[in-house]
Amino acid sequence: MSVEKRLKRVTVPAIIKMKQLGEPIAMLTAYDALMAEILDNSGIDIILVGDSAGMVMGGYENTLSVTMEEMIFYTKSVRRGVNRALLVADMPFLSYQTGIDTAVKNAGRFLQEAGVEAVKLEGGREVAEIIKRITCFGIPVMGHIGLTPQSIHSFGGYGVQGKEKARAKQLIEDALILQKAGVFSIVLEKIPADLAREITDRLKIPTIGIGAGNACSGQVLVTHDMLGLYEKFKPKFVRRYAELGKEMLEAVTRYIDDVKNTNFPNDDESY
Numbered sequence: 001m002s003v004e005k006r007l008k009r010v011t012v013p014a015i016i017k018m019k020q021l022g023e024p025i026a027m028l029t030a031y032d033a034l035m036a037e038i039l040d041n042s043g044i045d046i047i048l049v050g051d052s053a054g055m056v057m058g059g060y061e062n063t064l065s066v067t068m069e070e071m072i073f074y075t076k077s078v079r080r081g082v083n084r085a086l087l088v089a090d091m092p093f094l095s096y097q098t099g100i101d102t103a104v105k106n107a108g109r110f111l112q113e114a115g116v117e118a119v120k121l122e123g124g125r126e127v128a129e130i131i132k133r134i135t136c137f138g139i140p141v142m143g144h145i146g147l148t149p150q151s152i153h154s155f156g157g158y159g160v161q162g163k164e165k166a167r168a169k170q171l172i173e174d175a176l177i178l179q180k181a182g183v184f185s186i187v188l189e190k191i192p193a194d195l196a197r198e199i200t201d202r203l204k205i206p207t208i209g210i211g212a213g214n215a216c217s218g219q220v221l222v223t224h225d226m227l228g229l230y231e232k233f234k235p236k237f238v239r240r241y242a243e244l245g246k247e248m249l250e251a252v253t254r255y256i257d258d259v260k261n262t263n264f265p266n267d268d269e270s271y
């Protein structure tokens with residue numbers, strides 16, 4: 001990538017333009033300044049402070065436990081590492097479902113306190129009014145439909161969504177409703193590739209797929225999954241680009257051996 005392109009800040013209109021130009025959008029998650037800086041320097045288009053932070057950083061079993069205060073903390077850290085990519089923060093469970101005023105206030109906190117350019121929230125028609133109000137105050141919103149992890153208990157797990165005709169129809173309608181409500185893009189999680197293609201074709205705004213096939217306007221993965229750092233489970237849609245978890249384990253084991261054998265530090269590493 002040219003230095004000029006790398007230095008140009010990615011904006012919400014630029015992301016929408018990418019769909020019009022047929023340029024795929026690359027998005028990854030980050031939860032701390034160091035990882036964010038590496039992603040930003042690599043030329044990633046969008047950095048998402050996902051509520052997956054609760055699982056990856058907090059060690060919670062699912063994304064339901066992470067709070068607004070924790071998300072603000074992670075997002076502020078990430079902001080310090082990002083100069084170019086569009087920065088989006090996930091609104092955690094209960095930060096937008098309990099009332100429109102609370103939703104607007106919490107969305108605004110991400111812009112005011114953590115300096116993001118946009119927020120993301122999960123749901124279809126049931127969050128349309130909330131999205132209308134947030135976006136009317138100039139806060140860009142990314143939607144998220146399909147497998148929405150904040151609803152795992154109603155789904156009964158992390159299964160593929162939209163395999164049945166009725167659910168597929170519902171997801172297409174939800175995507176159109178969200179577009180009308182004002183979202184600038186929609187994450188499609190764990191739905192059949194054909195359905196994701198149909199939704200993408202019917203929308204003017206970009207779709208970002210995760211486990212939704214290759215026809216989406218862009219793709220997102222949890223960075224710790226694709227780097228092989230989060231090893232508790234590996235969904236089929238994750239491609240591992242590195243095995244950093246294994247490398248770290250090996251490095252730490254070698255360090256322990258060196259300390260135990262008094263091979264570390266040597267003379268060059270001492271004063």
Ligand code: KIV
Nearest residue numbers: 029050051052187220
């Ligand atoms: O929380 C998250 O990381 C997400 C992405 C997987 C889309 O919502």
